[in-house]
Amino acid sequence: MQSCARCGFVVYPAEKINCIDQNWHKACFHCDVCKMVLTANNFVSHKKRPYCSVTRDGSYGSNMSEMYFGAKP
Numbered sequence: 917m918q919s920c921a922r923c924g925f926v927v928y929p930a931e932k933i934n935c936i937d938q939n940w941h942k943a944c945f946h947c948d949v950c951k952m953v954l955t956a957n958n959f960v961s962h963k964k965r966p967y968c969s970v971t972r973d974g975s976y977g978s979n980m981s982e983m984y985f986g987a988k989p
């Protein structure tokens with residue numbers, strides 16, 4: 917059985933989303949920072965964790981952006 921990368925419980929095919937080489941419940945596949953629920957089409961990954969593009973682009977402040985994604989050029 918495959919387990920969810922977020923909560924660790926078994927993921928059944930009907931509720932599975934496979935991203936970043938891991939399995940997730942659809943409800944568990946949300947941004948690590950702001951908890952916005954993501955889909956296979958709108959997430960961004962960093963160090964094998966999912967984030968939304970809003971968080972990545974630094975809307976939470978440059979400190980957060982640098983903390984999670986490194987300083988931009």
Ligand SMILES: [Zn+2]
Pocket residue numbers: 920921922923924925940941944
């Ligand atoms: Zn889960």
Ligand SMILES: [Zn+2]
Pocket residue numbers: 947948949950951952967968969970971972
């Ligand atoms: Zn986010």
